[in-house]
Amino acid sequence: MTADTVDLGRRGFLRGRRSDAPAPIHPPWSRPEFFTDLCSRCGACADACPEAILRPGDGGFPEADFALGECSFCGACAEACPEPIFDRSGAPWSLVATVADTCLAARRVVCRSCQDACPESAIRFIPAPGGAAHATIDDAACTGCGACVGACPADAVTLRRQTPNRQTPNSQLGSQPGDPHAL
Numbered sequence: 001m002t003a004d005t006v007d008l009g010r011r012g013f014l015r016g017r018r019s020d021a022p023a024p025i026h027p028p029w030s031r032p033e034f035f036t037d038l039c040s041r042c043g044a045c046a047d048a049c050p051e052a053i054l055r056p057g058d059g060g061f062p063e064a065d066f067a068l069g070e071c072s073f074c075g076a077c078a079e080a081c082p083e084p085i086f087d088r089s090g091a092p093w094s095l096v097a098t099v100a101d102t103c104l105a106a107r108r109v110v111c112r113s114c115q116d117a118c119p120e121s122a123i124r125f126i127p128a129p130g131g132a133a134h135a136t137i138d139d140a141a142c143t144g145c146g147a148c149v150g151a152c153p154a155d156a157v158t159l160r161r162q163t164p165n166r167q168t169p170n171s172q173l174g175s176q177p178g179d180p181h182a183l
């Protein structure tokens with residue numbers, strides 16, 4: 001089997017990962033189709049990360065843990081990696097934030113922690129009946145940096161992968177290769 005035909009479902013099964021478990025978030029710009037074949041789990045990316053958000057995850061492969069902080073898209077992990085895993089010619093990843101209904105604001109508790117933490121001003125609160133507020137994410141502005149995840153006192157914010165048909169074309173964003181907005 002070549003790197004182009006990695007059976008990720010079978011790999012997950014062999015490692016004991018549940019088929020419905022969320023896919024791990026590997027370092028930005030890493031190519032998921034090659035990751036587990038080429039990563040030697042040396043830890044160079046995690047050691048290089050100034051935000052210390054990379055840690056060994058499933059199988060010892062590095063994963064981003066946004067409870068530890070946010071990604072600054074510095075690229076140090078990609079530069080430190082001795083394997084041909086990273087491709088910085090495009091977007092770092094296609095992650096965007098999503099807010100669950102456990103959000104305190106949705107339960108009429110005054111909280112704007114995620115909005116305050118977001119460096120892209122991608123989070124808005126829309127008033128809802130009864131004094132509640134509904135957090136909405138501007139997918140085009142969100143870079144998936146994860147700053148809002150750890151900021152939420154209710155653990156209501158997670159990151160999800162954008163589906164291809166919702167991704168904003170680079171031409172509309174005026175972005176450059178490697179720009180976090182180049183989703």
Ligand code: SF4
Pocket residue numbers: 027028045048049050051052053054070071072073074075076077078
């Ligand atoms: S781009 Fe920089 S901040 Fe983000 S995971 Fe890599 S080393 Fe850490």
Ligand code: SF4
Pocket residue numbers: 096097117118119120121122123137141142143144145146147148149
């Ligand atoms: S992931 Fe980053 S850019 Fe997106 S909403 Fe959260 S803080 Fe803002």
